[in-house]
Amino acid sequence: MILLKIKYRLLLFLKLFIFQIGLGKYLLRNRYRERIIVFHGIDKTGETKYNSRFVSEKYFTQFIDFISKNYNIISLQDFYDKKFKPNTLNIAITFDDGYANNFKYAIPILEKYSIPATFFITTIQDNNTNFLWPDFLDLVSFYSNQNSIIFENQHYSKNHKGEFIYNGISLKNRCKKLSWKEIQPLLNIFKDEWKIIQQQPLNDYWELMNYNQIKEVAKKPLFKIGSHGYTHANLNSITFEEATLEVLKGKKVLESICEKPILDFAFPFGSYNSELINYSEKIGFKRILLVDYNTENEKNNPLLRNRFVINPHINFKMQLVYLLKGKYL
Ligand SMILES: [Zn+2]
Known part of the structure; x- marks a missing residue:
């Protein structure tokens, strides 16, 4: 069993090496592969002692540089429209939670590489709070x-x-x-x-984008704003009535900030149920993002997509290996 695991890991490293020397297109020949990636926070140093949601600016740059040179990166909307290129890995990039550090560090890098991204944000600011x-x-x-x-x-x-x-x-x-x-x-x-x-320089670990920053991101053609609920409540743990209010208010407040329809939704904590999916569809969401599917059957729902969450505890090379594989196990 252990030997099999080592063999498997070696094989993945070999695949990564093939990409690094520029021959990856041969490896993915006649194959379509797609991933939607989720980032959370970006900070200066990639500090993980507070939580596991932040990668460093350097790591992010290295990651974007590698995937933009080796794979096909498209917007979430094009991803849903299956505008995929053959013989490559097709990737859409998303960010959850709406940190101000996304605005500060990620957006300039994404703009430099002309990489589209969708930012899923809450509107907890509506409660005079600027953190989750x-x-x-x-x-x-x-x-x-x-x-x-x-x-x-x-x-x-x-x-x-x-x-x-x-x-x-x-x-x-x-x-x-x-x-x-x-x-x-x-x-x-x-x-x-x-x-x-x-009072300490810890803003990168909690501060959310303010309304002006959200508005500014929404205006940029490269980026889209999606909803991540009103207060980041776990929608499976509160009553259905409370949960529908969370979904509806998150959408409405964002629409008034961005002055455009908000059509993308990502469930906070990736936690959902089929009634909430029906409700989200009913109020006009066109793309509904999860982390993992609850059931095999849901893979056939054209509104739903699962996502690959970037894990800051994993080094850059291993992260790429898992990205190719599409899961961590
Ligand atoms: Zn979240």
């Missing part, structure tokens, strides 16, 4: 000196990894089951930590 709760929680947990906190009348204790745990469940996993309104008491519990964090 997972980033808030990751940062305050990392910097907090509190050994325990009380949330929802439960005593959460900090473990050696810096996570707050109650009864074997992390605060983060608990929050994935809650609406933004229910999560808000945490802003008060960690207000001192958050004040300190905001």
